[in-house]
Amino acid sequence: MMKLDRVFPFAGLALAACAPAATEHPNVIYVFPDQFRNSSLGFWSDPEYAEQVAWRGDPVHTPNLDRFAGESVVLSEAVSNCPVSSPHRGMLLSGMYPERSGVVLNCMSERPESSLREDAECIGDVFSAAGYDCAYIGKLHVDHPTKNNPQRPGTYVSDAVPEWDAYTPPERRHGFNYWYSYGTYDVHKHPHYWDTEGRRHDVDEWSPQHEVSKAIAYIENRGGERDGSKPFLLMLGINPPHSPYASTEDCDLEGYELYKDKSLGELLVRDNADTSMAKAAAARYYFANVSGIDREFGRLLATLDREGLTDNTIVVFASDHGETMTSHSVTDPKNSIWRESLNIPFVVRYPGRIAHRVDDLLLSSPDIMPTLLGLAGLADRIPASVEGRDFSAVLRNDAVQPERPRAALYLRNLDGKRDAEGLVRGFFPQARGLKTLTHTMELQIDRSGALERVLLYDDVNDPYQLHSLSPAEHPELFASLCGELAVLLRDHDDVWYRERVLSGVLPYDTEH
Template identity: 40%
Template sequence: MTAAPNLLFVIADQWRAGALGFLGEDPVLTPALDELASRSRVLTDAVSTYPVCSPCRAMLMSGQYPHRNGVPFNVNSATAPDVGLRPETRCWSDVLSDAGFALGYIGKWHLEAPVDDDAVYGEGRRDDGKVWDAYTPPEHRHGFDFWYSHGCCDNHAQPHFWVGDAPREEVLRVDQWSAEHETDVAVDYLRTAARHYRERAQRFALVLSYNPPHQPFDHVPDRYRGRYEGRDPRDLLRRPNVDWGTPAAAEAADAAPLYYAAITGVDEQIGRLLAVLDDEGLTGDTIVVFTSDHGMQLGSHGLVYKNVPYEESMRVPFLVSWPGHIEPGHDDLLLGSPDVAATLLGLLGQAGNRPPAMQGRDLSGQLLTAGGPETAGRPEAALYIGPGRENLRLDVRGLRTRTHKLIVEAPPGEPLRHRLFDLVADPYERTDVAGDQPDVVASTAELLCRELDRTGDPWPGRRKVEQELVARSHR
């Protein structure tokens, strides 16, 4: 069993943490992930630092926060033209490429700013007039030498891909469910990588980025739907913070059977990947990670989708397996999105090559049975970044500890707004206790300021928070 492993990193879009069968939160069937969890460290408190697609993905790749990596908003033609993961940013994949790894990327990327030609090729313009899907030039691929990807194509039933060095005009269109097709490609990649690993001792790192269970929800194959159709919506949406009788609850009730069906379908595909690792004798030599970029509200708090600081949107699955090196079990380690890049480098023996600009914490020492050199201790909290009421303004910051969550909104020209949730007494965040627990607000705000300082966050509300703390100390 090698001390220098391979990596299989699987990310599914919009898969909330509770949607794993073994957790018993959502009534969803995930037998493959249940089995993987039995031999994984399951991080029950892993969070999406900014729970929307492009910003989270940029943090996962770069280990930098949005104000550093160039992706403060979703990448589409309606955002500023310079929004996109900068080619000069050193990602964990760049480090592995330099170290001689074979690198593969399959599926959704969504980190490239669209150009005019992207309105013609690929997905084209959507009904809202925006171009979301974009071709990624080879020099923008951050070390991935095998490329089978799209920018952001939401046609799961008939996806398309740019393959290898094909130009923007040469798009491969496929008549197959995207998750199944991408797994077919990944299976072939893993078998070839296994041969090269045996013959040349060349390690590999494969990212498989599924778009489902992201909407459109009706693009899921019929064979998965029957397991959830016809069930009482209140049985599917069991969280007590679902606001029944609202339009959001009605929309969520329609979406839930299909959302869960897509999850079960993706789980089946993940089972195929794990079977290949077993067949090729690679299970013991490969770190397997499963996670998501963000969750989904599904009717909780009167909301359906994401990009809000509630647990349904912010908390994500995070399973990491490396038999003999990572002890299985549940762990409340507070891992945020930027921590993933540095932690992967630590697990893969590349901590010494970590780019200086990488801001995330290397938590590999908290995961490895034997520990790790010079890795971070257990974090006290995880940062939240999000939009306020105005479009394209990141007015909100928050902090999630193991016991509380503080959300602070700083609308321009107005006083700060605080919300505090006691996650122990109120795990569904139904009651704002900021007025009842001022000491917790103050102590958490102090910790928030330290995190903002650590990350160099330019948030204008930072000064207001500090002024409040000073005023409180003089009372």
Template identity: 40%
Template sequence: MKRRDYLRSLGLGAGACLLGSNAFAAKRRQPNLLFVFPDQMRREAMGFWQQGRFKGVLPTLSDPVYTPVLDQLAQESVVFTQAVSTCPVCSPYRAMLMSGMWPWQNGVVNNCHQNRRDSLRHDIDCFTDVLRNAGYSTCYVGKTHWEMNKPLFDENQNYVGVTEAPGGHYINAYDTYIPPGRGRHSNDYWFQCVKDVHKDPYVYSNRPEQIEGKKDGIQYRPKLYSPKLEADVVIDYLQNNTGQRDGSKPFSIIWAPNPPHSPYGSEKDCDEVVYRELYKGKEGLLNRPNVTGENKALAEKRAPFYFSNVTGIDKQLGRILQVLEESGEADNTIVVFTADHGEMMGSHNKFGKLVIYEEAFCVPLMIKYPGKTKGTLEDLMITPPDIMPTVLGLLGLEDRIPETVEGKNYSREIISGDWATQSKPKSAHFLGFNSKFRGLRTDRYTYQIDETGEQMLFDNKNDPYQMTKLQLTDIPEADADFILSELGMWLKQSGDPWFRQKKLSSVIKYP
């Protein structure tokens, strides 16, 4: 299917603009927010990297993927080239996003799991708490994965709130339903999808009309492709069909779809129409020379389904943006598109995330502010704790940023391009899963050290696919000293236990 035909399949002409102004736009007020972050989508998986002003910007090849809606969004956004995940796994990213704090302070160091105690603190004001207190109607749709997983369900996976009978059951090892209260962080409209099964999500909602009249906490199993299901909910919320939001207030919508997260093994895991028309039988999807080893054949088999999910998200986002335009709110809505971490898909013989390699560590990030952004590139190494204060700044709520926030507000600089009063960070640090690894990324190098002192170094300028491991003695001494000093600085700034213990102080240069 050609790009023009794909656009037509969405109900759009090839020259359609999803994000343009509307002559009947609502009376101006505080900007709305549409924040979209699919799970496990890598930076390279967007088609515009092979087009126009964006072509050749990344130091490596991008993926041959169809994303016409994201391509259009890029034309009206600030497009980041070096946004990172910090801790490339679901729960830590989401907790940093919501709290603006590093893992050691927000309560989530590892993935929330039934065998762990990690949980986003209830006693801090998070992203959506601030928005709700500022007068926003708040809506959350999709995956959360920031709450402690407890056996508070009956055998039918309905929430009962007790661990003794009829409770004592989990609904999923890696995620759980969040009941009404502080765990939802002031999201008025709640439509939560649990479990990494794209066509059979476990749904819990406080909107009975969306779940066949079921009560909040009673499981709903629609057995639909979750991005389509969730897009329908977001569209209904935008249209305000049942008065589910106060139309006199600005709204914030956070949409967190599970795909393209695994599984990605067959068309049962993706939008099968997209797969059959765009990716089935297509070769050369994995164009990165670092896809090697015994997993290469498996990666080539899985790639069409992974990219079908990427295009599936693009397709549903197109539907949402079309309704946003029709509602008259498009030119008063800030749109943010990002992801919690990337996907290796065979690079370095790996799948998934949890590693410092570019495919997992770097994430897509685009911010569209109508009338203020237009297809510009930004090389800021922005981290998850920076997202909350930066977006609040863009919304004009900088005076409401909680004192607990540890990230930085880059809103003025991102819009103006003027970095005279606030300099860009020279690196972004990496937290390895289960506290075993630390590292950082600079404009040129990627460096990692584990708890035993074993080190890994790549020169991303001369080796952008990170195929040749170096030693610190292989690079100029000044560069090595800078890397080790920056790492020590980040460990201190983030409140890392390594700093308190002065771990590996014979190598790391602590302040």
């Protein structure tokens, strides 16, 4: 009998060792706007980059990110394995896949079992133990909301039902000593935050602009925000271009001027975009926020230059998942295996250590934490609990490199059953799949565990994934990809492997 509505905790976490001298390591800044798709970077329209991919870049204006890319390694095939906000963030912070991190679904009050584990050794814990000052600014969205409102004890942080936003108390901040954050709150021009002491700040300013200003103050250490004798880790979780994106009330007005007079056909240039959808008009506001974020990112980089910190600072620009923006005629911007949702930006600059190039490394979300630790010279501190791999040697283009992944795992989970109180218990693993450098495949089941749908794409000859191939007409390809998927599921001890889901299709017990 299928047992698919369960969460399996991970046992055993390594402890960090004593911190080395703080001056040995670089600063690290990780900037990740929410729902920022990889194609929404202007440099993909430049011939140098365009020839590296089979798809067209969006017609966006991102001059600061374009210059940054020219000084960085640009990954064309980075993957958000479970392309939803909370599960990705759980993987980013812990280096573990969702079942182990504890974050299997988007966090909200009716999903008490989806929350970042308090005992997880996260990226902030490791950097802090290594002598870093650690700051988190912006959207977090990995905590199950509880009635811990500092301003009104015994209540949620708002009267919303269900509650999505959350206050993160000090004991759940995982090594971040400077805090200016919130759970999730989609009012871009009237955001709010809780600071290190738990004080709430309600702001009337476009959130990326406000957050970058706080990040600049932290970098400059204007008011003693950090210990200036230590290197720092700064994570900046920006909410836009995440929805809403329905009007100028939702977007950066300076950016909007660039797109307001363009037709939908001029903006939605992907072959699979449906300009007849009502959502198509959102492209103007989405791209406006993309350009606004580029401007704010430029301010951040200028601060590093001004402070003389550029040469000793690793800077990463990434995202938690993509945005379909009418591709495949779907309204859901994420939680699908289509490239627009799955593929994320990942651009890394480390002057003098990383040379500029475009690389097709299939970087997965759990790989980010160990790779950043490796780049910072802290590979020996990667916790035993981490399921991702350290690909810092690939980014540096070292003479000796680890074997590259042949495929990246894809996961889609839905709510499990609800109890008598209406709370979600466990999760339903609706789909599993994989992305290789040449193909994409998804297997979807119904609640009984029966195969419901197969998506199979030749990404080389069909980069917009317009034509799903028939497994019956491509039996060798289908069998090969099923073999690769079975290995991934087995290696990560996924619930599909443990429950032998689709065992007649996936060769779990075959040696590969």
